[in-house]
Amino acid sequence: MNWGEFLHMGGHGLYIWFSYAAATIILGLNVILPLRRFRALLKLDNESTHESTS
Amino acid sequence: MLIKNFQKLAAAKYFYPFAGRLIPWLTGITLLLLVYGIYLGLFVAPPDYQQGESVRIMFIHVPSAWMSIFIYAMMAGAAAIGLVWKIKLADNFASACAPIGASFTFLALITGSLWGKPMWGAWWVWDARLTSELILLFLYIGFMALQSAIDEPRRAARAGAVLALIGVINLPVIHYSVEWWNTLHQPASVARIDGPRIHSSILVPLLVMAAAFMFYFFTVVLIRMRTAILGTERNSQWLQGETE
Numbered sequence: 001m002n003w004g005e006f007l008h009m010g011g012h013g014l015y016i017w018f019s020y021a022a023a024t025i026i027l028g029l030n031v032i033l034p035l036r037r038f039r040a041l042l043k044l045d046n047e048s049t050h051e052s053t054s
Numbered sequence: 055m056l057i058k059n060f061q062k063l064a065a066a067k068y069f070y071p072f073a074g075r076l077i078p079w080l081t082g083i084t085l086l087l088l089v090y091g092i093y094l095g096l097f098v099a100p101p102d103y104q105q106g107e108s109v110r111i112m113f114i115h116v117p118s119a120w121m122s123i124f125i126y127a128m129m130a131g132a133a134a135i136g137l138v139w140k141i142k143l144a145d146n147f148a149s150a151c152a153p154i155g156a157s158f159t160f161l162a163l164i165t166g167s168l169w170g171k172p173m174w175g176a177w178w179v180w181d182a183r184l185t186s187e188l189i190l191l192f193l194y195i196g197f198m199a200l201q202s203a204i205d206e207p208r209r210a211a212r213a214g215a216v217l218a219l220i221g222v223i224n225l226p227v228i229h230y231s232v233e234w235w236n237t238l239h240q241p242a243s244v245a246r247i248d249g250p251r252i253h254s255s256i257l258v259p260l261l262v263m264a265a266a267f268m269f270y271f272f273t274v275v276l277i278r279m280r281t282a283i284l285g286t287e288r289n290s291q292w293l294q295g296e297t298e
Contacts, residue, residue, distance in 0.1 A: 009107040
């Protein structure tokens with residue numbers, strides 16, 4: 001397995017790796033951003049529950 | 055009995071925990087399919103005799119494009135249901151679809167450009183397929199912008215629904231663009247009445263990646279829907295129980 005050749009991809013390396021990178025970034029953000037918002041809302045919700053019962 | 059259970063789900067109170075139980079399974083399946091698909095696409099699939107290694111971009115480009123259209127259809131269908139039967143969960147689903155659909159459309163356009171430059175010598179051409187896919191992106195963005203511009207949630211949902219439904223006409227245009235016009239973009243080789251006409255060594259990774267993206271979509275849309283429910287049902291009793 002020649003990694004140099006694998007990265008080079010017959011001259012098309014840049015196009016291929018940018019494509020796979022774009023996919024990783026875009027699909028990654030689509031998971032990370034909603035999850036972060038979910039956790040923040042969960043935290044807010046728990047805080048307000050404890051406030052009202054304390 | 056089955057229908058009654060299905061109708062129960064339409065209440066956020068039941069949908070929230072139901073989706074919560076599904077998400078881990080969907081995540082697992084998505085990851086397995088993604089790893090297998092990328093392994094097949096990068097290591098197993100052979101280079102094309104004309105296009106060389108750049109054909110590997112197809113395993114991202116084509117499933118993204120398929121998802122961009124599929125999600126729009128789902129979004130418009132749900133928006134119609136919300137419009138007609140006033141089911142909030144349908145509006146929730148439609149709104150959750152939009153950013154994911156827009157992302158896949160954008161990804162299809164970018165990877166298309168990155169494929170077009172080495173193959174056609176151009177980053178962009180105003181051919182029918184590319185142009186109609188770009189219009190799809192504008193429709194998604196318009197839907198999201200319209201909904202965020204309207205404060206009252208039900209009016210926002212209705213306005214977005216009307217836009218989404220008007221945009222449905224673009225879907226057959228995108229699909230048939232390669233038949234109706236002289237396009238640079240290649241004609242259909244998979245979604246054809248007489249079956250696919252590409253070799254299995256290329257078809258299999260393609261279908262695995264398509265399945266991966268499909269499960270990815272269902273995973274993420276459920277996460278978004280639960281987040282939206284958390285946002286709107288903040289003071290509900292049932293939610294206090296769920297989030298302890």
